[in-house]
Amino acid sequence: MAEAALIEVEGVDGSWWTLSGAGQGTEGVELGTTPVGLYDAPVTTIWNSSAFQIGASYGGANWLKRDVVFGVNIFETDSATWEAVDSAWRKAWAYDRDTKLTVTTEYGSRSLHLRLAQQPDFKSAKDPHLKRWGQVTMTCTAGLPWWVEEDVTASAVSTTDTTGAGASETMWLPVSNPTDQPLWLKWVVTAPGTWTLPDFSWADDENEDRVITLPVLAAGQDATVDTDPMEEMIVAADRSSLWARMNGVLFLHPVPAWTPETLVPVTVRGATPGAAVQVRCPRNWSRPWGLQ
Known part of the structure; x- marks a missing residue:
């Protein structure tokens, strides 16, 4: 009915x-x-x-x-x-x-x-x-x-001590974009540690595996990263100027429309077990219904 x-x-x-x-x-x-x-x-x-x-x-x-x-x-x-x-x-x-x-x-x-x-x-x-x-x-x-749907989120927690020389741990998080608009990922990472986040081009080109390593985060510098070029890119919990330590490196690539769920890698170094990362996938639509 x-x-x-x-x-x-x-x-x-x-x-x-x-x-x-x-x-x-x-x-x-x-x-x-x-x-x-x-x-x-x-x-x-x-x-x-x-x-x-x-x-x-x-x-x-x-x-x-x-x-x-x-x-x-x-x-x-x-x-x-x-x-x-x-x-x-x-x-x-x-x-x-x-x-x-x-x-x-x-x-x-x-x-x-x-x-x-x-x-x-x-x-x-x-x-x-x-x-x-x-x-x-x-x-x-x-x-x-845009008609905005609630963000879809995924999280991962490290289980390895990566404070030793050369130690790191890579975690895989699902991202997807079922909408008709490009999707700019948001990330939340804990401190201390050094995080490497994906900035894939989602195309068969020289940037298909591009990643960006954030500045070293000290204790109290949990960071929020918004890859949308219209927003402040990186903000620390203690309000320190992390953006000035990015050396001009920017996130460039949104997740294209109608991208199926894909696992992307996030790597952490210099952190004790329990370091955590969250990815947020905004959902922006042209219409109030349909277009999935």
Whole structure:
């Protein structure tokens, strides 16, 4: 039997609203018809042409912020008047903080982080206090256009003392990317020790086995590594400047879209048994469902 997707909103104030699916309208708000901007992420493609070229050559894609417009029907409940529900719904939204819109299907949950792009619009032929019902149009923007799923993580713990000269231990962790977007891995490693992380190109080229060795970590310098070039690459727990000790070496390669689960090596030296590493695989999708 067909079953509607569960669509929920978590407000900036911590409130929770079920707009569609099981429990729809429990809090007095339900999704209206014909929402705009919820499907594929907005993009413009770049095309270049030289003098006398026939046609043009593809030059890349520019992913844009996502603009979303949708209506909600607001009505009174057994425990709250129409005005109280309408007021509470408005307090769930802000211009400078994110409200989370989550869509859940049989394949999982994905969330879009939205802020008001302009004031909510309300039009009513009669006083809504009399009808105890009204429709509000929400115009929102998602600075990050992706539907985001919870990170998938894997961890490993060393069992060997690698503090001796030339000693090391290699652990293998699974990574995968079932999404339609490139995936930039995140790593968390403990200190003390020296860690070598993969930066594979995932292609048959000179970088297919590329790895990067982090600076030597002293006690208290547990490190977080984010390979996304738009984020701070390496941060130490004691806030020391690990990035300055990277000597300009950068992570270059994301995990391509639709990469099946693959074991990748992580090597540690100069650590006692119990040194640990965690890999986090973000899940960013163009759509609220599908594309697996």
